[in-house]
Each structure stands twice: as structure tokens, then as C-alpha cells.
Amino acid sequence: MIEVKHLTKWYGDHIAVDDLSFKVEEGSVYGFLGPNGAGKSTTMNIMTGYLAPTEGEIIINGYNIMDEPEKAKRTIGYLPEIPPLYPDMTVYEYLTFVAELKKVPKKERKASVERVMEELSISDVKDRLIRHLSKGYKQRVGFAQALVGDPETLILDEPTVGLDPKQIIEIRELIRELGKKHTVILSSHILAEVSEICDTVMIISDGRLTALDTPENLAKGQGEGTKIIVTSPADEETLRKVLDDFAGEDHVTVEEGDDGLLVATIDYKSDGDPRKEIVLALSKGACPYYSVDVKKASLEDIFLELTEVEGDVDYTDTEDGSEEGTDSSKEHDEADSDAGHKDQIGIEQKKEEDA
Template sequence: MIEVEHLVKKYGSLTAVDNLSMKIEPGHIYGLLGKNGAGKTTTMNMVTGYIGATSGSVKVCGHDIFKEAEAAKKEIGYLPEIPPLYTDMSVYEYLDFCAELKGIGKKERDEHIVDVMEKAGISEMEHRLIRNLSKGYKQRVGLAQAILGNPSIIILDEPTVGLDPVQMIEMRDLIKELGKDHTVILSSHILSEVSAVCDYIYIIDHGKLVADFAMDEEKAASLEEIFIELTGKEDKE
């Protein structure tokens, strides 16, 4: 579904992603773990085609993200860490705008919007201005735009950052529901979040892949110890 091979991203003398390879299979929720500055967001931005790579390749459902961007991006729904919301729009207006950008026809658009609002739990907010929503509901609106068009892959970058404990639990439940119909990649440095929803883990440190394994009860119980052993205790921004 997603094949990342020898991916490198350099900014001058800084190597943000260093010879990274990984394979994402359909039907799972993947956790991309790492400390702040480990290269998670840069990796996501390359996988989604938001930025180019210095070298290496990314294939999404057989399409090269850098050479066949349009075909590849149709398979991906992306929620960045800071959702790209237009806060002076109502929820419905914003989703209608996003649906048009994604090429969803006028006849099907309303049906798609109603469906994603229901899945994201924001149906009652459709006429509210986005600027008047709580942080949790803004994240839900961002999630709704990510699943517009029913992409096969959903990529979520730090989806629970800034949420209160109740909102975090609600977002985790939404992610689990998405995992029933989509392949999900969840980037986070919050270990409890990853162990609660993911069934496969990739750990990145200083742009390098340092571990990948299937999640089970034993791994979930010792995830903190595994993470610290592989990445160290000190955060490196």
C-alpha cells in the first residue's frame, strides 16, 4: 500500500530523514513514534507529497508520490498537526470547499459531507463557525476533511496535541473506528496514545528507523522502556 525506500531529506547540513525504509500494509493502524525533532513530520510530509525528498522513493498504492502525485494523493487523507482550517467558514462550508478541491462532484458532495460529519461526530455543528468551536471539535473538523472522498489511507500527525483528557479519549475512539475501513498511520510522541490504538509500531530517532514491531500486550506494557532504550531520555529538539 505504501512503500518507502531509502528516503532522505536534507536541509543544508542537517539530515532530517536518513535512509528511511518502511512498508505499510492495508488494514492496520500504524504508529510512527519518535521524540520531538526525530523526523516524524518530515517523513509524513514526504509520504503525502507536501514536500520533496533529497533522495529515495515513496509509492502509494503503486503510484510514485513524486512523479504521479495526483493519482497517489487521491489515496491519502491527511490531517496535519495544525489543521488547515478556514475559521470564518461554517463547518459545512469548509467541508464543501474541501470536497470541491478534492474533485468530488456536486451531485455526490452533500452525501459525502453528511457522511464524514457523522463519522467525525460533528453533524450538530454543521452551521457553526469554525472559529467558535473548541479545540476538540476543530480537530474533528480536520479529521472530517481528511476522510472526504473515502481515501484508502488516513495519515494523522499528532492528532491529540492540545486536547484535554476527555477529548483525547474521544479522538482515540474515532481513530479506532477509522481503522475498520481505512489503513491509518498515526504519528505521535505520546506513548499511551500509540499503545491504545496501534497494532504496528515504527520508531524513528534522528531521522533513522531504529525499530519496527507488531504491538501485543507485552510490547504495550513495556513500550516506554523500549522507547527510552532506543532513543535515550533527553529530548533533542
């Protein structure tokens, strides 16, 4: 389980995450959504221990990520948007290297690596250089490194970006399977993907949580609700009289369609499917109709309603989770870039020593 308590992150005079609190329960797939600049990437980078919060705390499977970072990180598998692969290593060499970095006991490394290769269906390419793999296979290797050490929680940042349709389908199926064994947090800009894969959706805007529920409950609770679309060749007065009597004048709009037919939209707030009652009302009112259809609020409708941006400034999440638009964030980017370069050198030196 992950518990985020009053999380706040400032970059200079810009607040990227504003008193954010939520819980991620075990054994579910959570979708994490937010527009550019909402603080989504910053939150994920704090959750994985890459950034420190200004205020608040994050408890990862019982461990505070700041007080006990090593213990907390051992329970997390992280797949960033760009998988951290080494193209000149074979798949097996790379995953063994990851197992060593994660301090998997030496006697367990081989079995751990072979298990994740089998789970990700990449055993057949274990001796191939990563640079020679397809985009889909590289993404699977990225998933494999996240799974090494059998973490309780997986955090996936845009896991299908850049993949072709067939590869996207394969990765979505993989995430569903992983969700049966792990708690999964999935960040994605593809709303249909989140709706299809995730049990629960979290939406943040301006650094604050605006929704946390199942896609179905979000659809019921938002203003869009369920809409009934009636297409009719009748005159507007006849159509309006029937539908206003049924739903109330304030809940019915009538427009002329491209084909000259009238299209009436009923904003229906109650539970259930009212089409049978509407058809009976139209028949009793001697009002002809061509179709009566239901349109439920999509996750896209809900997302747009909950993330209306206030103000004129558009801050965009950068790769390190900071928000563009402030001098302090630029300094932060440069410092992180330098630190990341030193880390890379250290890793390469370790590889040479081991060789």
C-alpha cells in the same frame, strides 16, 4: 499500502532522514514514534507530498508521490497537528469547499460531505461557524476534511494535542473506528496513546528506522524484557541464594526498599509467567516473602532504549518538517513560509470568486 524505499533528506550538511525504508500494510493502525529531531515530521511531510526527498521514493497505494502526486494525494487523508480550518466558514461550507479542492465530482459532493459529518457526529453543528466550535469539535471537523473523498489512507499528526481528557478519549475511540475502514498512520508523543490504539509501532531515531513491530513483540525483543519483582523481609543472603539458584546470579539484583524490606529484581528472558515456580522455590528455601509481581517492558521503556541520541547536537523538527540548527534549513523555512502565504492568498481569492 504505503512503501517507503531508501528515503533520504538532507538540509545543507545535516541529514534529517537517512536511507529509511518500511512498508505500511492495508487495514492497520500504525504508530509513528521518534524523539525531536529524529526526522519524523520530515518523513510525514514527504509522504504527504509537502516536501521532496533528496533520494529515494514513496509509493502511495500504487502511485509514486513525486511522479503522480495528484493521483497519490487523492488516496490520502491528512490531518496535520494544527487542523487547516477556516474560522469564518460554517462546517458545511468548509467541508464542501474541501470536497471541491479534492475534485470530488459535483454531483457527489453533497452526499460525500453529509456522510463524513454523520461519521464524525458533527451534523448537529453543520451550520455553525467553525470559530464558535469547541476544541473537540474543531478537531472532529479536521478529521472530517481528511475523510472527504473517502481516502484509503489517513495520516494523523498529533491528533489529540491540546484536548482535554474527555475529548482525548473520544478521539481515540474515533481513530479505532476509522482503523476498521482505513489504513491509519498516527504520529504522537503520547506513548500510552500509541500503545493503546496502534496495531504496529514504527520507531525512528537519527533518521533511521530502529523498530517496526507490534507493541507486544517489541516488549519481548528488547533488553528490558519481563522483570519479576520480589519483596521480602528475609536477609539478603537467604533471598539471594534462592533467586540465584532459580534465575542465575547475573539476572538478579537486590536492593533495600524505603520500608526496610528487600526488593529483588529478576531479569526474566523466557516466555510464560514464572511466579508459581518462584513462590515454590522461596517456600522450599524457607525464604519469607510479601509479594511476587510481574513488570513487563512498557512502550516508554522500549522507546528510550531504541532512541538513545548520539552526539551533542539536538535538532528539533519544525512545523514544516525541517530540522533547526542549520542555515540551509532556515532558508528552507523562509521559502516554504512565502510559498504557503501565496497559497493562502490563492485560496482566499478562490473563495471570493465563488462567493
